Amino acid sequence: MTSESVQKLRDELLRRPPSPEEERALVEYLRLHPEETEAWRTDAALGRCLRRLTDVPVPSHFTAQVLAAVRRDEAASQRVATKPWSAWWIWLRPKLSTAMALMLAVASLAAWQADRVRRQAEDARNLATLKAVADLSPRTLQDFEAIQRFGDGAPVDFDLLAALQ
Numbered sequence: 001m002t003s004e005s006v007q008k009l010r011d012e013l014l015r016r017p018p019s020p021e022e023e024r025a026l027v028e029y030l031r032l033h034p035e036e037t038e039a040w041r042t043d044a045a046l047g048r049c050l051r052r053l054t055d056v057p058v059p060s061h062f063t064a065q066v067l068a069a070v071r072r073d074e075a076a077s078q079r080v081a082t083k084p085w086s087a088w089w090i091w092l093r094p095k096l097s098t099a100m101a102l103m104l105a106v107a108s109l110a111a112w113q114a115d116r117v118r119r120q121a122e123d124a125r126n127l128a129t130l131k132a133v134a135d136l137s138p139r140t141l142q143d144f145e146a147i148q149r150f151g152d153g154a155p156v157d158f159d160l161l162a163a164l165q
Contacts, residue, residue, distance in 0.1 A: 010040075014047040 006029065009022060018026060030037050059065075 010043055013043065014050055016051070017047075 009018075009026070013022075026040070030040060
């Protein structure tokens, strides 16, 4: 048996039981190819189960529904053929969504970088202020609380100061 005749017999035996001569040929084939015995047993069991199934009646309007679906598909393909710009849109749409995602990623990266630079500048200013305070002599910081309370007083009246001078 050739591989084509084996496959053909396998397909036919799903629909009907084997004839005596097919059974003899199958036994001889399986004797020469024992590795396929399990597959043939499985196919035989499947064929028996399929033959026990009852035929399902096809609805009377089945053919009409199939033909209507074919006409709809043909009309849709003709609409695409008559509107070449819609074919371009279908081709371009995934690329646009990819480009938008890439632009969003770049914008997010740029915003993150700008925030990072802003925070570094703020840290540099704070560090400069801290260095200025660290450079002060301990004598200056000795009266820090008294100096700080001076700022809590009433606002300076520049007109009064000008009149006194």
